[in-house]
Amino acid sequence: MVIAIGFEGSANKLGVGIIKDNEILSNCRKTYISPPGEGFMPKETAIHHRQNILAVLKQALDEANIKPNEIDVVCYTKGPGMGAPLACVSVVARTVAQIWNKPLLGVNHCIGHIEMGRSVTGANNPIVLYVSGGNTQIIAYSRKKYRIFGETIDIAVGNCLDRFARVLKLSNDPSPGFNIEQLAKTGTKYHAIPYCVKGMDVSFSGILSYMEEKSSKLLKNGYTVEDLCYSLQETIFAMLVETTERALAHVGSKEVLIVGGVGCNLRLQEMMRIMCEERGAVLFATDERFCIDNGLMIAKAGLEMFNAGIRMKWEDCGITQRYRTDDVDVTWRKD
Incomplete structure (x- = not known):
């Protein structure tokens, strides 16, 4: 012991x-x-x-x-x-x-x-999506290393969410990403946002700049704060699901594990679960603890x-x- x-x-x-x-x-x-x-x-x-x-x-x-x-x-x-x-x-x-x-x-x-996630969920050898305020990586284990298959080429997905929350002057309690998630649940009107996947890598800085520039105008033209949060989440999470699916297919794995602070997001988990079910794979995720x-x-x-x-x-x-x-x-x- x-x-x-x-x-x-x-x-x-x-x-x-x-x-x-x-x-x-x-x-x-x-x-x-x-x-x-x-x-x-x-x-x-x-x-x-x-x-x-x-x-x-x-x-x-x-x-x-x-x-x-x-x-x-x-x-x-x-x-x-x-x-x-x-x-x-x-x-x-x-x-x-x-x-x-x-x-x-x-x-x-x-x-x-990764090790905490594997221990809590029982995932054996999953493709890992690591998403947090400072990191965004798609990872798979091979030959005594956790290999990075894809990652952000600029800012992390959590940083993108956090900084958009600042634009909207949202509270940081308990976290800006959590507050965006709650608002997005009641968003109904989707606004097409730039979608930036480059091979296995993703980019969020341009998306953030677009949202910073367009938010005021969109809010005056019939969109609500909830709609903007919904649109941002749907777009960036789709990018993460796409790149994770590509890694899953490449490695031939049947497991996906989401870790990191953004991994608490229930919409991200839902989108990833749908992809996994379509590929005959299993999603593993944990709660905020x-x-x-x-x-x-x-x-x-x-x-x-x-x-x-x-x-x-x-x-x-x-x-x-x-x-x-x-x-x-x-x-x-x-x-």
């Missing part, structure tokens, strides 16, 4: 989670919410994490009902992510690992999402690494803002 604790703080979600083999002991999280019409900046986000991390750590230990001496390995998000928040949380992870005299492992944020950034997913991936014999030197336990998914040797999976 191995117990791992994970620290996550790559963006505006601060999380600490504890796992014992496949048993979830705790999964605590606190989110930095910026004012409507504004995004979260690295400095303010790092201040939020620094002010709250000890309280979240205590909550996680209390909920798990374990003592530090029972923990076998301390894990933290090494990257990718925003520099200041990453550094803030990694310092705490390094400190407690030294105080508790435990080994320390830096985890790739995306790998954390595991889709949205959390410390538990870092603990889970770190646990897999630890059990596979992976160890890191203290001098290697820094942060890497641009830490590619396919940079990681996935030695714990059996080909």
Whole structure:
């Protein structure tokens, strides 16, 4: 029985989670919410994490009902992510690992999402659609690597949604993407938006620029805010389904797993499920407990690494803002 604790703080979600083999002991999280019409900046986000991390750590230990001496390995998000928040949380992870005299492992944020998703859903070897505020990738496992089949060539899908929410001055509580999803449910009038798929890659910056430029005019010409949210969602989600379907066909897989914060979106899950059913495949998805950034997913991936014999030197336990998914040797999976 191995117990791992994970620290996550790559963006505006601060999380600490504890796992014992496949048993979830705790999964605590606190989110930095910026004012409507504004995004979260690295400095303010790092201040939020620094002010709250000890309280979240205590909550996680209390909920798990374990003592530090029972923990076998301390894990933290090494990257990718925003520099200041990453550094803030990694310092705490390094400190407690030294105080508790435990080994320390830096985890790739995306790998954390994938391993948590596979564990919770039972997906074996799926095509993974990783969609969040900072990342958009279509991934498949092969030869000890998570290979990127396609990705955004500019901004992430979550960033596109977040920035459009700012145009509409929507609340960031609980998240701008969630609020767009709720509005889109009652949208009925579809406006044709530029559709940008380039082979296996997608592009969202032009779509965002189009929506920023046209929104005011459209709202004066009979479209509602709900219609605009509906139109944007339908278009960008169709792009994601198309590229995921192409990867599914190429690999010959029968499973799709959606991970990342945008993966909570029920409309995206519905569209992907329809595609999977047409191809005789199965969709796996989770709810906000595991889709949205959390410390538990870092603990889970770190646990897999630890059990596979992976160890890191203290001098290697820094942060890497641009830490590619396919940079990681996935030695714990059996080909």
